[in-house]
Amino acid sequence: VALVLLVEDDIAIRRALIRGLGERGHVVHSVTTALDALRDAVVQRPDVVLLDLGLPDLDGREALKMLRAVSQVPVIVATARDDEAEMVRALNAGADDYVVKPFSANQLDARIRAVLRRGQQDSAPAALEVGGLRIDVTSREAVLDGQPLELSRREFDLLRHLAERPGQVVTKRQLPAEVCQLPYGGADKTVDVHLSWLRRRLGETAAEPRYLQTVRGVGVKLVDPTT
Numbered sequence: 001v002a003l004v005l006l007v008e009d010d011i012a013i014r015r016a017l018i019r020g021l022g023e024r025g026h027v028v029h030s031v032t033t034a035l036d037a038l039r040d041a042v043v044q045r046p047d048v049v050l051l052d053l054g055l056p057d058l059d060g061r062e063a064l065k066m067l068r069a070v071s072q073v074p075v076i077v078a079t080a081r082d083d084e085a086e087m088v089r090a091l092n093a094g095a096d097d098y099v100v101k102p103f104s105a106n107q108l109d110a111r112i113r114a115v116l117r118r119g120q121q122d123s124a125p126a127a128l129e130v131g132g133l134r135i136d137v138t139s140r141e142a143v144l145d146g147q148p149l150e151l152s153r154r155e156f157d158l159l160r161h162l163a164e165r166p167g168q169v170v171t172k173r174q175l176p177a178e179v180c181q182l183p184y185g186g187a188d189k190t191v192d193v194h195l196s197w198l199r200r201r202l203g204e205t206a207a208e209p210r211y212l213q214t215v216r217g218v219g220v221k222l223v224d225p226t227t
């Protein structure tokens with residue numbers, strides 16, 4: 001079962017896929033333009049994106065490149081023609097797999113499952129520990145000294161990203177775009193806001209940091225204050 005972001009401007013195909021994937025247990029959110037897809041890939045955090053390469057507002061490969069800039073979500077592209085050169089270009093531009101129209105919901109479902117399986121194999125260890133902080137990546141729960149932390153989705157992702165690199169300074173630019181950035185502007189300020197909220201969740205202040213150490217003018221790192 002996956003949250004599928006369906007990007008398709010053809011209403012008949014869209015309807016058929018929403019029904020077909022729904023019957024196979026997936027939750028489908030659909031948009032008709034590349035720009036809506038970029039926004040929703042960040043906001044909704046789908047498990048997989050099905051991207052039609054023939055969209056009204058942006059060239060398909062351009063859309064794919066922009067999507068890759070804001071999200072690591074697996075992308076299956078759909079093309080109208082069985083054009084090998086086009087497929088290779090799409091795969092090189094960051095697509096994980098492709099389907100050629102017309103394709104069945106059954107076939108797409110199989111591709112979705114395959115892409116998701118690959119993603120699970122690649123993923124990091126299920127739990128990260130830094131000092132008294134324990135982050136369960138699978139259940140998306142974080143615990144500090146035995147106390148569960150109430151984290152927003154972005155706070156969790158930010159904490160996880162830092163916990164995967166303990167002691168290492170991460171610049172704002174190196175933070176995953178999907179954590180701290182919308183496709184349009186305001187990145188630095190957004191990062192600062194999320195960091196300050198995360199700091200509050202960890203029960204510390206910028207003046208007396210413990211886990212979350214800001215390195216002025218460089219970035220931020222997560223350290224084990226107990227060592």
Ligand code: CA
Pocket residue numbers: 008009010052053054055
């Ligand atoms: Ca189309």
